Structures are given as structure tokens and as C-alpha cells.
Amino acid sequence: PPEDDCMAEFLEESGGLESTTVGVYRTAATVKGGRRFSFSALVVVGDRHGRVGIGYGKANQVPPAIEKGQKDAKRRMRAFPLQDRTIPHEVEGRFGACRVRLIPASPGTGVIAGAAVRAVLEMFGVQDCLTKSFGSNNPKNLVKAVICGLEQLRSKELTESLRGRDLGMTEVEEMIQRGQSFMASDPEPVVVAAGDEAGTEANTETDEQKD
Numbered sequence: 001p002p003e004d005d006c007m008a009e010f011l012e013e014s015g016g017l018e019s020t021t022v023g024v025y026r027t028a029a030t031v032k033g034g035r036r037f038s039f040s041a042l043v044v045v046g047d048r049h050g051r052v053g054i055g056y057g058k059a060n061q062v063p064p065a066i067e068k069g070q071k072d073a074k075r076r077m078r079a080f081p082l083q084d085r086t087i088p089h090e091v092e093g094r095f096g097a098c099r100v101r102l103i104p105a106s107p108g109t110g111v112i113a114g115a116a117v118r119a120v121l122e123m124f125g126v127q128d129c130l131t132k133s134f135g136s137n138n139p140k141n142l143v144k145a146v147i148c149g150l151e152q153l154r155s156k157e158l159t160e161s162l163r164g165r166d167l168g169m170t171e172v173e174e175m176i177q178r179g180q181s182f183m184a185s186d187p188e189p190v191v192v193a194a195g196d197e198a199g200t201e202a203n204t205e206t207d208e209q210k211d
Contacts, residue, residue: 020044020119043069046123053077081155084176085127093149097136100145104172105130107179116142
């Protein structure tokens with residue numbers, strides 16, 4: 001069974017690349033002397049600024065398998081359009097028996113997704129997104145379905161140039177604008193200094209003694 005390990009680690013400090021291991025899988029081949037084990041790793045690499053790639057590596061030990069997966073993911077990295085902290089529009093990716101729907105969300109929503117889908121979206125740079133998967137929940141196919149969905153994304157500028165007309169403000173832009181204005185209008189928390197807090201406690205005790 002896969003071992004989920006979705007802690008991100010830095011690959012290149014200069015390039016800002018990070019890596020997440022979605023799963024490590026063990027297979028056994030029966031040979032004359034017994035069983036020979038081999039390991040494979042599914043890895044996602046991204047810069048959290050619009051570029052992401054997935055890779056698969058195999059080796060006789062876990063660390064070399066992860067390293068091979070990271071190299072494969074770096075070779076497959078591609079850039080996809082982002083809209084602030086979310087995606088430009090709703091898409092649905094398919095791979096095998098998996099379907100994954102990605103829906104833009106307003107600021108502050110977070111990434112609502114399972115481990116495999118979340119790994120790709122976070123490495124891509126999405127911070128607010130709603131997702132729903134249908135069919136098989138195989139992590140390998142889910143990750144590929146998310147990439148299929150990201151390939152369908154089109155930025156507003158590209159859509160305008162293809163249609164030859166101005167689209168105005170989109171629903172996603174309005175949603176982001178409303179969310180940002182709401183977050184900006186939140187009242188700041190009142191910070192009580194240590195001295196003031198002690199004085200308040202002393203005044204409370206004095207009042208209780210008088211009563």
C-alpha cells in the first residue's frame with residue numbers, strides 16, 4: 001500500500017523548487033532464492049508560482065526511487081495560468097476512471113482537497129480552491145487527472161485574444177475582489193500590554209474586596 005508523505009522539501013534554494021512525495025509503493029518479485037523487493041515513488045515538483053510537474057521513479061531502495069521521481073518531475077514541469085491565489089475558471093480533468101473537478105474559490109477558503117490532489121495544487125501555487133473527485137481514488141490516476149485539468153486552464157488575456165473582444169470583469173475576479181475587501185475590513189485584534197493586564201487584575205481584586 002502507498003505510504004503518504006506530503007511534507008514538502010526544497011530541491012533548489014535558488015530556483016525555489018519544492019518537492020512532495022505523494023506515495024511510495026513496494027512490489028515483490030518471486031525468484032529462486034525468495035522474494036526480491038523494489039520500490040517506486042510518485043513525486044510532485046513545483047515552484048508555487050504557476051509551474052508544476054509530476055514524476056515517477058523506481059529503484060531497489062526508497063531514497064533512490066524518490067530521487068529519480070524528482071528528476072523526472074523536474075523534466076516534466078510546465079507553466080499553467082493562475083488567477084491571484086486561485087484558478088481562472090472551473091475545469092474538470094479525467095484520467096482512466098478518475099474525474100477531478102477544480103472550482104475557483106474566494107480568498108481565505110484554502111485548498112479543500114485530498115492528499116494527492118492537494119499535493120499538485122499546493123506545488124502549483126493555488127491557495128484557494130474547491131475540488132471534488134469522482135470514480136476511482138487511485139492516487140496515481142488522481143494526480144494525472146489534476147494535471148489534465150490544469151492543461152485546460154486559459155488565462156483571461158489568452159481568451160480575449162482568441163475571441164478578439166474584451167471580456168470585462170469575470171466572476172472569479174469579482175469573487176476575489178469581494179474577498180479581498182472583506183479581509184481588509186476585518187477589525188484588528190486589540191493587544192493588551194502585560195502591564196495593563198496586571199493593572200486590570202489588581203483593579204478587579206480591589207473591587208471584589210470592597211464588595
